[in-house]
Amino acid sequence: MLKGMARPKSNDKRNAIMNAAVRVIVSHGLGASTAAIAKEAGISNGSLFTYFQTKADLFNQLYLELKTDISSATLKGLSANDDLRTQMLHAWTNWMDYAAAHPEKRRAMAQLNVSDDITPETRAAVYKNMAPLITLMEKTRSQGAMKDAPANIAGALITSLFEATMDTVIQDPVHARSHSKTGFEAFWRVIG
Amino acid sequence: MLKGMARPKSNDKRNAIMNAAVRVIVSHGLGASTAAIAKEAGISNGSLFTYFQTKADLFNQLYLELKTDISSATLKGLSANDDLRTQMLHAWTNWMDYAAAHPEKRRAMAQLNVSDDITPETRAAVYKNMAPLITLMEKTRSQGAMKDAPANIAGALITSLFEATMDTVIQDPVHARSHSKTGFEAFWRVIG
Amino acid sequence: MLKGMARPKSNDKRNAIMNAAVRVIVSHGLGASTAAIAKEAGISNGSLFTYFQTKADLFNQLYLELKTDISSATLKGLSANDDLRTQMLHAWTNWMDYAAAHPEKRRAMAQLNVSDDITPETRAAVYKNMAPLITLMEKTRSQGAMKDAPANIAGALITSLFEATMDTVIQDPVHARSHSKTGFEAFWRVIG
Amino acid sequence: MLKGMARPKSNDKRNAIMNAAVRVIVSHGLGASTAAIAKEAGISNGSLFTYFQTKADLFNQLYLELKTDISSATLKGLSANDDLRTQMLHAWTNWMDYAAAHPEKRRAMAQLNVSDDITPETRAAVYKNMAPLITLMEKTRSQGAMKDAPANIAGALITSLFEATMDTVIQDPVHARSHSKTGFEAFWRVIG
DNA sequence: CATGAATGAGCGTTCATTCAT
DNA sequence: GATGAATGAACGCTCATTCAT
Numbered sequence: 001m002l003k004g005m006a007r008p009k010s011n012d013k014r015n016a017i018m019n020a021a022v023r024v025i026v027s028h029g030l031g032a033s034t035a036a037i038a039k040e041a042g043i044s045n046g047s048l049f050t051y052f053q054t055k056a057d058l059f060n061q062l063y064l065e066l067k068t069d070i071s072s073a074t075l076k077g078l079s080a081n082d083d084l085r086t087q088m089l090h091a092w093t094n095w096m097d098y099a100a101a102h103p104e105k106r107r108a109m110a111q112l113n114v115s116d117d118i119t120p121e122t123r124a125a126v127y128k129n130m131a132p133l134i135t136l137m138e139k140t141r142s143q144g145a146m147k148d149a150p151a152n153i154a155g156a157l158i159t160s161l162f163e164a165t166m167d168t169v170i171q172d173p174v175h176a177r178s179h180s181k182t183g184f185e186a187f188w189r190v191i192g
Numbered sequence: 193m194l195k196g197m198a199r200p201k202s203n204d205k206r207n208a209i210m211n212a213a214v215r216v217i218v219s220h221g222l223g224a225s226t227a228a229i230a231k232e233a234g235i236s237n238g239s240l241f242t243y244f245q246t247k248a249d250l251f252n253q254l255y256l257e258l259k260t261d262i263s264s265a266t267l268k269g270l271s272a273n274d275d276l277r278t279q280m281l282h283a284w285t286n287w288m289d290y291a292a293a294h295p296e297k298r299r300a301m302a303q304l305n306v307s308d309d310i311t312p313e314t315r316a317a318v319y320k321n322m323a324p325l326i327t328l329m330e331k332t333r334s335q336g337a338m339k340d341a342p343a344n345i346a347g348a349l350i351t352s353l354f355e356a357t358m359d360t361v362i363q364d365p366v367h368a369r370s371h372s373k374t375g376f377e378a379f380w381r382v383i384g
Numbered sequence: 385m386l387k388g389m390a391r392p393k394s395n396d397k398r399n400a401i402m403n404a405a406v407r408v409i410v411s412h413g414l415g416a417s418t419a420a421i422a423k424e425a426g427i428s429n430g431s432l433f434t435y436f437q438t439k440a441d442l443f444n445q446l447y448l449e450l451k452t453d454i455s456s457a458t459l460k461g462l463s464a465n466d467d468l469r470t471q472m473l474h475a476w477t478n479w480m481d482y483a484a485a486h487p488e489k490r491r492a493m494a495q496l497n498v499s500d501d502i503t504p505e506t507r508a509a510v511y512k513n514m515a516p517l518i519t520l521m522e523k524t525r526s527q528g529a530m531k532d533a534p535a536n537i538a539g540a541l542i543t544s545l546f547e548a549t550m551d552t553v554i555q556d557p558v559h560a561r562s563h564s565k566t567g568f569e570a571f572w573r574v575i576g
Numbered sequence: 577m578l579k580g581m582a583r584p585k586s587n588d589k590r591n592a593i594m595n596a597a598v599r600v601i602v603s604h605g606l607g608a609s610t611a612a613i614a615k616e617a618g619i620s621n622g623s624l625f626t627y628f629q630t631k632a633d634l635f636n637q638l639y640l641e642l643k644t645d646i647s648s649a650t651l652k653g654l655s656a657n658d659d660l661r662t663q664m665l666h667a668w669t670n671w672m673d674y675a676a677a678h679p680e681k682r683r684a685m686a687q688l689n690v691s692d693d694i695t696p697e698t699r700a701a702v703y704k705n706m707a708p709l710i711t712l713m714e715k716t717r718s719q720g721a722m723k724d725a726p727a728n729i730a731g732a733l734i735t736s737l738f739e740a741t742m743d744t745v746i747q748d749p750v751h752a753r754s755h756s757k758t759g760f761e762a763f764w765r766v767i768g
Numbered sequence: 769c770a771t772g773a774a775t776g777a778g779c780g781t782t783c784a785t786t787c788a789t
Numbered sequence: 790g791a792t793g794a795a796t797g798a799a800c801g802c803t804c805a806t807t808c809a810t
Binding site: 110 | 302303338341342345351352364
Binding site: 582583584585586589619620621622623626627 | 770771772773774775776777
C-alpha cells in the first residue's frame, strides 16, 4: 500500500460492525440504537462513526453488502451452457441454501427492504448487482408463459416467489429441501 | 341528547386519526410521531390518547381495520355457486380494485405487517376475518397443482403473488387491469 | 335558606371528594391525579372543579378539615376543672384514639404536612383551630421542666412526641394502648 | 492518561448534580424536574442520565449520601471512654452543628424521607450507616427511664426529638445553641 | 484512531384545567 | 349543575451525533 493513501481504517472493525448490526437488527429492529450495535461489535459508540458517517449510511452499506453477498452466492457455479431451466434451478437452489445458512442476514435484509433510510442510489446499486440474474430471468420469461407480460409485473411476481419460498425455508428449516422444490415448481409454472 | 351528557367521543375524530395515521405512516414510516399524526388529524397531541391508549394500540386498531376493510371488499359479490376459478378471479379483481383505489392504505398495511407492535391477538383477529378467503383458497389448492404441497409453503407463495401484483398495480396504476390479469394468470398456474 | 343565596352545591359530593382524596393520597401519594380522585368519589373529572377551584385548593381545604377534625376530637370532654396532667392525658388519649380509628386520615395528613401546596394561610388557620390545645400546653409548659425554654422549641418538641407516638400507634395498632401510655409518659417527662 | 481514554466521568459534575438536586428539591419539592436539576447543575438535561440512570436513582444516591454525611459528622470525635451522657451530648451537638451549617441538606433530606422513590435497599444502607449511633442510643435507653419500653416506640420518640430540635435550629438559627441545649435536655429526660 | 461523556432535539404519555354539550 | 372530551405544557428518558481527551 502506498504511503499517504487513505487507509481503509480497519476492515475487521468495519465487518464487526456490519455483523453486529445484522444481529441487533434481527433482535431489536431498525430502531436499534447505534450504541447497541457498537456494543455488540465490541467497540465504543463513538467509533462506529469513524466507519460510517451516519446510521442511515451504515444501513445503506449493510443492505448493499447483504444483497451483494446473496447475489454472488446465487450466481456461483452457474454455467451459461446449461439450458435455462437447469440454470434457473441452480440459481434457485444456491439462493435457498444461502438463506438457510444465514437466516439472520435474510431477516435483517427483510427489515432493511422496507426502511426509509435506504436511498434510491443504494437500490439502484443493488439492482445493478443482480443484473446477471435479471438477464437470465428475462431470457427465461421471454420464452415462456409470461412472454407477453410487461417486465415489471413479471419481475415482481418472480421475486415474490423467491422471497416467499426463502421465508418459508427459514421458518421451517427442517423441510428446507422440500419447500425449495415446491417453490421452484411453482416458479417454473409461472415463468417457464 | 341526555342531560349531563358531555361532548361524546366523535367517530369522525377517530376516523380522522386513523386516516391521518395512514398518511403519516406512508410518508414517515412507523417511526412517525404521535404528535405528527395528531397534527395531521387536526387535533391536539393529547387528544389522540383519548381515542387510543397508546401508539401501539392505534397501530393495532388501524391494522385490523385496514385488513377488515380489504377483506370485506374482497369478498363482496362472491357467489358460492360459481366454479372455483370464477370465484377466485372475482375475489382477485375486487382486491386489486381496492388496492388501486386506496394505494396509501395498502402501503401503510405493508409497513404494519412487519411491525413489532402488532400483537398476536390482532394477527389472529385478522386471520379470522379472512377465513372465507382462506377456505376458498384451500379448496382451490387441494384440487390443483399444489394439492400435495404443505399448507405453509402454498399459503406463502399465493399470498406473495397477491401482494406482488397489488404493489405493481399501485406503482403503475395506468396498467392496473392488465397487471391484475397477468398476476391472476400466474396465480392460477401456481395453484389452479 | 334564603332565595338567591349561593348554594353550597352538594355537601355530600364535597365530602365524597374529600374522603376520596384521603384514600387516593394514601395509596398514590400527592401526585395522585385529580381524575383518580374524582373517579374514587364517583363523579366526573370535570365536576371536581365545581367544588374546588384547583387541586391545590382541594388539598388546602382537605388539610384544614383533617386538622380541624382532629383538633375537635382531641378537645372533646376536656374539663377545665381538672388538673393539668389529667387534662393533658385526656387530650393525649383522645388524639391517639382518633388516630387509631382513622389511620388513613393521619397518613394523608402526614403527606399534606410536607406539601408545597399548603399555603401559609391554611397553616395559620390550622394553628388557630388548635389554639385551646396550645394554650393548655403553654400553661403546662410554663409550670414544668421547660418553663424557661422559648415557646417555639417547646412546641416543636411536644408536637414531635405526639406525632411519633401516633405513627407508632398506627403502625403497630395491636399495642396501641401501651404505646400511647409510653408516649405520654415521655411527653410528661419533657414538659411536665 | 491512557491512550484511547475519553473524557472520564467527572466527580465534580456528579457533585454538582447532587448539590443542584438539593437546592432544587428545597425550592420545588420532589416534583422538581430533572431538567431543572440539570440546568441548576450547569449541564444538559441528557447529561444527568450519564451520571444517574433514573431520577429515582439520583434521589436514592442523594439520600444515602446526605445520610452518610450526617452520620459521620455526628460520630466524629466520639470517645467510647466517656460516660453515656457525654457521648450522647457530643453526638447531639455534632448533629445540630451539621444541620445548622447545612440547612438545605436537612430540608432535602426531610423531603426524601417521605419519598416513595427511596427503596428498601437504600433505607437499609442508611440504617447500617447509623448503626453505631443506634447502638449508643439503645445502650442508653436500656439503662434509663425507657428501659421497659419496646424499641419501636422508643426509637420513634427519640428520633422525633432529634428532628424537631434540628428543624427549630434551622428555622431560628440565631438561637441554635440554646435550642440545641433545650432539645438535649428534653431528650435526656425522655431517655436518660 | 479509539473512547465515552456531552449535547439537545425529540419521543410517548400524563394531567390540571376548560368548555361544549 | 354534571359530564367527559379537548387542550397543550410538561415530564422522564433516549439517542444520533460531536468532540475533548
